[in-house]
Amino acid sequence: MAISTPFIHRPVATTLLSIGLCLLGILAFNLLPVASLPRVDYPTISVSAKQAGASPEVMAATVATPLERTLGRLAGVNEITSTSSLGSTNITLQFDLSRDINGAARDVQGAINASLSSLPSGLQNNPTYRKVNPADAPVMILALTSKTLSRGQMYDAADTILGQKLLQIDGVGDVSIGGAAQPAVRVELNPLQLAHYGVGLETVRSAITATNANRPKGFVEQKDQLWEVQANDQAKKAQDYLPLIISYKDNSPVRISDVAAVKDSVLDTRNAGYYSEQPSVLILVFKQPNANVIETIQRVKDMLPTLQSALPTQINIQVAVDRSTTIKASLREIEMTMIISVILVILVVFVFLRNGRATLIPALTVPISLIGTFALMYLSGFSLNNISLMALTVATGFVVDDTIVVLETISRRLEEGLSPMQAAITGAKEVSFTVISMSISLIAVFVPILLMGGIVGRLFHEFAMTLSYAILISMLVSLTTTPMLCAWWLKSHPRQSSSAQLEPEHFPISDSEALRLASEDDYIKQQGLFGRITLMYKWSLAVALRFKALTLIIFLFTIAFNVYLYVVIPKGFFPQQDTGVLRGSLRADQNISFNAMNLKLKQFINVIEKDPAVDHVMGTLGGAQINNANLFLALKPLGERTDTPTQVMGRLRKNLAHEPGATLVLTPVQDIQIGGRLSDAGYQYTLQSDDLNSLRTWTPRLKEAFNKLPALTDVTSDQEVKGLKTALQFDHDKMTQLGVTQAQVDSVLNDAFGQRQVSTIYNAMNQYHVVMEIAPEFAQSVESLRNIYIQSSSGGAVPLSAFSTWQPENTSLSVNHQGLFAASTLSFNLNNGYSLSDATDQINQVMNQLQVPSSIHGNFQGSAKAFQSSLSSQPLLILAAIIVIYIVLGILYESFAHPITILSTLPSAGLGALIALMLFQMEFNVIALIGILLLVGIVKKNAIMMIDVALTLQRQQNLPAEQAILNASVLRFRPIMMTTLTALFGVLPLALGRGNGAELHVPLGISIVGGLIISQILTLYTTPVMYLYIDRLSQWGKEKFEKFPSFKHINVKK
Template identity: 45%
Template sequence: MNLSAPFIRRPIATALLMVAVVALGVASYPLLPIAALPSIDTPIVQVTAQLPGASPQIVADSVTTQLERQFGQVPGLSQMTSSSGVGYAQITLQFDRSRSLDGVSTDVQAAINNTQGQLPASLLDPPVSRRTNPADAPILLIAVRSDVLPITTVSDYADSILAQRIAQIAGVGQVLVGGLQLPALRVQLNPALMASEQLSFPEVRRALARLSVEEPTGQLYGRQQTFALTTNDQLLTAEGFDAAIVAYRDGAPIRIRDIGRTVKAPQDETLAGWIDGKPTVILAVQRQAGANVVETVASIRARLPQLRASLPPGIDVAVVSDRTTTIVESLDDVRRTLLLTIALVVGVIAVFLRTVWATVIPALSVPIALLGTVAALYPLGYSLDNLSLMGLSVAIGFVVDDAIVMVETVVRHIDEGAGPLEAAVAGAAEIGFTVLSISISLIAVFIPLFLMGGVVGSMFREFAATVAVAILVSTAVSLTLIPMLCAKLLPPRRQDAPGRISRAVERMFDRLFALYDRGLAVVLRHQAVTLCVMIATILTTLGLFVVIPKGFFPEEDTGLILGIAEGAQDSSPAAMKAAQQALLAIAARDPAVANAVGFVGAGGPTVTENDGRVFITLKPFGQRDVSVFQVMRRLDTALASVPGITLYMQAAQDITIGGRLSKTQFQYTLTDLDPAELTVWGSRLADRLRALPVLSGVASDRQSAGRTLRLSIDRATASRLGVDPAEIDQTLYDAFGQRHVARLYTALNQYYVILEVEPSYQFGPEALRRIYVRSQSGTMVPIGEIATAVPDVTPLAINHQNQFPSMTLSFNLAPGVTIGTAVTAVEDAAAALRMPPSVAHGFEGNAKAFRAALGGMAPLILLALFAIYLILGMLYESTIHPVTILSTLPSAGLGALLALMAFGRPLDLIGLIGIILLIGIVKKNGIMLVDVALEAERNRGLSATEAAREAGRLRFRPILMTTLCALLGGLPLLLATGAGAEIRQPLGLTIVGGLIVSQLLTLYTTPVVYIYMARLGHRLRRGSTGERPRVV
């Protein structure tokens, strides 16, 4: 059956069909979203709550645990992590990928509503849920500052206008505001003056709550008019509060100014942010799960001029880091790679075929196949990203192969004397089955990728679909358009002598062919030796696969360094601010750094007051000669000179698996019901990991050595004096807890009135002796008479995983070390400790995904081989010859692994995809050899040896041509530089290395394997004449 004949005889219909494919591709291209990588987001929701002044233990017990109990009942919850700090709780909920983000958001909000009655009344606001992953790097950093306005005013506009409006833009999950110092009124009381007036802190608090309110007051109605009732019930100024009367003593009013003062100051004085040494509010924009980064950032940038115009003069708004810059650069590089690949492949065709139309016809298959693929990507919901564009680049070698084989066959028939139409029909009939079988078996290679589960499977499914669709389109083009164009455009057999260049090229091919022919004759005379070489190749390939270092996903140079600064656990806010500014100043002086911004303080992006965030943006690739990893190592050395603080850094990556924000890149988590036991074993493991030379930046999220003063109440004395423990707690909270006692409502925002003791009474344990509580008899009793302050240690943060106390150790890789080596070292260190069964431990995030991917590498390759064997067995109705075709693969694997090792690269997921691609590319050569050999045996009665030699001789040129096309398709990837080169290079290495070694070996080993398999088949069939391949 000649599938191509109807299309050859109906050229107009065939041409119009291809025009329709091209039109669909052109129309679909601008509609495809642009991204760094395929979307692999899992539904993640983050919940935060604030309880100002509460210790981490109180926050964990009264807020976090209550919420966790409700969240644990939400269907599809796969992991729940939480962190409770001073006055702040943060819970991250990660769900199964089968659940929609909208659905889980609704369920989470319902759980929050169910918890409201169990939460403390002093909770600042109801818990807030956001659809964002806290572990993701921000897609945009915006610095807001002013040289003329106070930072409180800048903060007010940044939080009330910029952050709110940006959060409304589609694709934005959350706008974290770092260094936020919102304006507030702070009522600072003098305990000595209060004691002289017989006033307690709770009395003043209750009075302040009554003095400034905003309540509904109703309306009055006249016969013709309606009057809304309003009052001056709010006090909005410091002067108003200073004059406010809080009590009477002997008929005389006691005002705030008599016992203290009211000042305008930041709501939280522990927060601060900087850029270039100047106070700054930093907006860190995080995307919503599933949102397209490029589109979201473009929308924000388009909105920024309008937002700037709405701010007062003197406020400067500047984008200091944009993640899409390197994404767009990387995609532009891949597009250029695509064009270069097309040019190289067309050049190969021109060199081999050496006529205009014989070059143009197969070259036309490339844009048609690529545009047809683009047309299919849109309805499939895929994007233009590094993987899909790499798939298109690699597919060029595939899509042109079928067209080359078709044109080469037709040209051969023309050279033998047939006319163009007759040659097209005959050539299509001869080669059609081969083209179809090659394409079907090539698509079978990707079946395992389609069946892969989890995050890795989701990511590579798009790559596999891109290449598979390109193969399908190119097969259709090769069986329809190409033979039709050959019939219409190829000239009859040329009678004139070829030109000088053509003769020179032909002489070169003749020498290569003669060299191959002589080598093949030698090989066929020493078949046993050749078979031994092939067996040695298989064993060597297996050995290299075992010993080669394994990786997960290439670490990218995105031009952004994420840092978490950890101060001493007893650092004061002032000391932390000074140390953070010193870090930023040193980082900004590095010649490769464009800017460095950072902020400190708990409540928002960080949970503890001794932690800070740092974002270091590097200069564009053309303006620096070092990678982001070299900059990190350089900064590690420079920043070590800053006392009292450590900056843990990691390069921002496009792939972040899991929802846990850690100080360095990879995570190992321990959980235990007993927090004390957890601390002991976690600390021992941390010490062991720090001693491992393969790791760097080992950090822990457990900070259990914060300083605390534990008040031991003498209950007998307190009872005798008539003082309740509740009164003591309330007094301490009023004096030292930054207690929010009233809200001030304005047109722009709402502000807080904060009660506290005067700053001079906030330093040192001795301040407690000067705080008084009221007894039941009305006398004022110093706290020092009924309680003793005992120094102690306390955790600065309490972390949970799935409601169990947890401790996460994070680490980076030492230079030149792969994640596979590091994972083995960490597992060995953990095993050597012999931790008790009560301590559960294991990898999380990217390291956990690597462990899962590592276990699937070998099965994935075996499954691909099995799928090809099944397809080939059905196509050839044989169990023997598929083995012959598959025998071409070990040499390709050997070349790929040798290339990776020669360039010091691990076998990671991109390299694995390269090996899967090699299986498809190399087996095409085997199919072409086997097809010719089988035809020679069946139709002309040649022996297996004669048929094998004739197949090698006849298919030498097309195999050489198609291999060169595929090789040149991978060469630009191998030579890639700039943004995204880390992703493209492993793919190029495996393809180029595998094809070079395969080309040198399989042209000799495949004929020998064919002969042995033919003999085996004859013995099994007891003299049968052979198998006739047929399409099933």
């Protein structure tokens, strides 16, 4: 009994099973999470430490190196990088994709604890970690503005109220507040007055530190009452510090008001933030690795009304950037594309069958297969994203194929005169093996993808599994629901033939004989226009079979041309997405002041705001590197602009070239971030060396060489060694004579110029600091060092100039490490008309030409590194797919030879895909590679349908191979055309996509459409010819084996 028979005889049960599958799919669809892409984030943890006033070299040597040595021993660490700048160190750990981030976080905390004994005692706090990639762009930006409050007051509200609440939201990895600093009391000392009163800086520091004690005092118990002891042991406002006595001179008290100005200000005055040219405090919300973007943003949005009500009424909170907007738009676009694909596929079926009842069958089975797939997606923990929905759109053309093969066969049986029930049973039995062969061999294509490692394997795991689920469900539906519907829905439409009516009751012939007779010309003529097209194909195929050698030469040429096109086609990694957000890095001279840089930032924001594609701009300035400001550009929705991010970047690059003194580098924010080092441009090339001087010599040389490469633009370096510093030389003998120690001098210099936090003010909702430094007007030049005095051991005040000299020198603004070695990173974008493969080839060529010393090692990082890895594995991946399919087909057909015939269809598909990509000036990237792999599974269906019938005619009717393949090709011409056109029209909306997210699926659609067109033209002729050559080779091999007694027991089938 055939697989389909019990389902045909039990229509109620089959119908209920189909309805149940749909209900499960609909329920799963509503439960599936929504995301832009599958979870492909590397588990990444960022460790940070701060020490106010410490130079980048000091932070690198005393903080970064001890932490790196301990953290580098953790299991599963793929990459460890660090950046040390003035007063801060940030270390980024990137783990294996298989590593659980929560377990990694526990290990990181343990490593930090183990490192504490090796770290300097002057750290403000112990190092902390966040489960976030610092190279990621924020998923949401909130802007705080006010007409009455200062930035410091807005920052206080953001830090105290918003920051803490936002970090509690599930999925939020970090919250960064920029544009201002925490409120603080600033004590600005007059060194001349200090010298006049004979008071040292350390004396002032000790007095201020002692002012804020806030220690427990205990309780007093009196009879039946308990009294808590409290005291005014905190000075919370600037005015509270003015009367503070710090010393006595001539029995008169010296107060802070005598030697300093005290202000209610902020912790760091060198900060600024802007939202559309308005002074603003910006809150950047980052998601945790593998957190769902849309769900995280929605949770933040849900909390905004509560947060707004908790803020002072003078503060307005606005959503400046919302990444979920474009993600939702792209998902709506791909969902609409899938619906259009289903409609087109059904229309193709109707055009071929010209039967409304027959067309309704795939109109039901295709949605059943697609909806049922959602249930398996939910059980597998997948999400509705651009990749999985793209797989379902592609699956539209696949799932209808099985139905078409079954439906077309049953329809042909009906045309032969069989009853609907008998036609359904006979037709389903006839093609069940074909349907199973096509489905299993198609799924086999995805086995190499499922076994792939790295980010590409993780990215397309959901794609491969979703498509496999759809194909499996389609196979089951086509062997159960489809024949049942045919049996109970279709009607008999026998057609008279001048030669014979192919009905077993009148002509007791076998199935194979019916197949042979059905290819006769008289029978074909009954099919109208398509019949005449079939006769033309039959005539042209007969010609091709007479000139087999010429057809074989065309086949071999196709293989050679494939190889040539693969070598010359521009190659990329992942299509550049239009997320509607650009990230900018504004760099100026390394010795620029804060005020000058702040002015530059406002000038650039003003120019950017005038661009027609830009909605609004956000910018922040401050922190360790004053010469660097960060910008975020929110573009207008795609419906309100016609420019791509690349075009906007090019226009702004041209307009901003007229702004002197600074350079802005823009990159589009992407949903996939590879690598943990934040750079100015989109791609990175990192130089490593154990010789820091050699690294500093060669980095600018290579940067200059990279600037000359035609494929590169926006070349920048994170090596900044031209900052200004004052280098002090101490006379240690004089220091000893004067009673001054090295530690004492360093501490006094930090008191004077380091914005030193000398005391903590405890508040009910937060902690604030008292910052001590000399007044800004006394720190305008290097000569201010002459006003610094140190208390000697004898009690006198010793001027700094008495035992030291100083001179100006250059210094590093940051020190970078990668893998424990000193490193510098050159970042770059691509020029218009150039691909990533062009850039990597040119860079490698330059490295060889310049003869860079062996002590310096250069490697691509981030996306460029992943691109090189995927590029080397692409041929192996395609080869693996071919081998897997060969093995599966060999098992199904019990033949070594005929799987080669089926695989001979592949070169023409690859040729069509590559030609289409080049015609549309598109790169060959990982999306196009998936299209090639899909073509491997699609086009072999044509050969399977031909060879199944040809083998049946040869084995059961003893027809010659040439006659058998001719009849089989003609007989299967209609289902071949139907399956090819349905696959083509199924992906055509992907190729023609122009809305949100189109940049992801257009390469897939272009490659599949091109491959299907060329392969359909060629394989209709090359496959029959290859069948004859393989059949001849098989016969020869069989004869040779039979000459050896040891091989006589082997049954070599055709």
